[in-house]
Amino acid sequence: MGVFKRLRDLTMASINDLLDKAEDPVKMLNQFLRDMEQDILDAEAAVAKQIAVEKKFKQQVEEAQDLVEKRQLQAEKALEQGNEDLARRALQDKKEHQTRYDEMKGQYDIAKQNADRLRAQLDEMKDEFNKMKNKKDLLVARAEAAKAQKSINQVMSGFGTDNAARGFDRMSDKVAQLEAEAQAAGELKDKNRSLDDELAKLDQNDGVEDELAALKAKVAAKKDPQ
Known part of the structure; x- marks a missing residue:
């Protein structure tokens, strides 16, 4: 049946093959599940129709059987009352209902077999759908992990490249230059301070020399009182 076609097509292998061509595996997996859900709904509708046919034939079979049993009892009662003609007509009607019963019973058996087969196929679809959902969760987790790894790899591919290394070298030279300039400025300041200190000492007089x-x-x- 057409409604079960995707059940045969969407095997684990075919899904993995389709994922290889998909730009976004997560979106594709969700779409696959939505398609399968729709197929299940279609299948449920088909099964419901077949069950309705089964029930209709079952009702007709039960009605025919009831009439067969009813005419049998009526024929016996007619004979007990000495009415052979009425008994004969009851048996004749019973025969007609028996023929109808046999026909309806055959149709009912076929309808029940079809309904049972469709029920089994529907259960199979639902089982397969549940397997796909579990498979989807695993594949989504793998896809997310792969995306994260890809992003990290792309970042790492430019991390510590020659450009960055040369940039660090330039900054190291710049820092060394700044340090040298700072040291030179300090030495010049110390030299100027030493000269100023020596000159200042010439004018220093703490009173000891005068005393x-x-x-x-x-x-x-x-010594010389003169």
Whole structure:
């Protein structure tokens, strides 16, 4: 039947083959599941129609059987009351209902077989759909992991390249130049500070020399009272 075609087509192998050509595996997997869900709905409608046919024939079979049994009892009752003609007519009608029963029973058996087969196929579709859902979860996880790995690989492909290394070398030279300039400026400042310190010492007088000169004059005066 056409409604079961995708059940045969969407095997694990065919899905993996389609995924190889898909731009977005996750979207494709979701679409596959939506298609299968629609197929299941179509199949359920077909099964429902066949079940309705089965029930109709079953009802007709039961009605014919009831009439056969009813005419049998009526024929017996007619004979008990001595009405052979009525019994004969009841048996004749019973025969007609028996023929109808046999015909309806054959049609019912065929309808039931078809309904049972469609039920089994529908159950098979639902089982396959559940397997695909589980498979989809696994494939989605693999796809997401692959995307993450691809992104990392793309970033890493440009990480630590020659351009970056040369850039670091230039910055290292720049830092070294700045350090040298800072050191030179410091040495110049220290040199200027030393000269200023020596010149400043010429003018330094803490009073000791003056006091020493006065003491010398006093001592000399004692030695020479003139």
